[in-house]
Amino acid sequence: GENVEQHPSTLSVQEGDSAVIKCTYSDSASNYFPWYKQELGKGPQLIIDIRSNVGEKKDQRIAVTLNKTAKHFSLHITETQPEDSAVYFCAASSYGANSKLTFGKGITLSVRP
């Protein structure tokens, strides 16, 4: 089955700096890669996703890049703000968004004011 790994487990950046979070996956058949943000006591919230037919996607301060050959994808957050502080999870699926997702362990992002 699919295995998704995230490293490191924590990341601290200064407000205004950029943050990059990387994930690797094992199943070459995976074709859907969402990123979720989870705040304390809440369920995960989708912030951006990418499908295997594109290499990059942007939405304001957030972007995701996908390298299918190396089987890794990254979340890029520019101009970080204190409210970006949360746990971020990457996930992968072999059957698109409407099927089971395999999640990484998550990374705790802290943005220092």
Place this chain on the structure above:
Amino acid sequence: GAGVSQTPSNKVTEKGKYVELRCDPISGHTALYWYRQSLGQGPEFLIYFQGTGAADDSGLPNDRFFAVRPEGSVSTLKIQRTERGDSAVYLCASSSTYLDEQFFGPGTRLTVL
């Protein structure tokens, strides 16, 4: 409703007891998912419904776990003979064929004493 709702928000039970966790998906969403999230980990897939039927139950850890969705809307996750290792946050998500995103509820925190 505006989002996925889950009840109860917290459930404390004793080892060996039976529990039911309820999920109300977003109105009109045909797909419903259950995940389990242990402390410091990412969500782990349990089961996925498309309409009333379980399309994929490969994540259910053993036969103590069972889920139903009799009318294709509300779902109940049932755990028999609970064990301390079942303690976790149980997350429910739903998705629409058209929007292609899994929306998560806030979760039910289950504690087995």
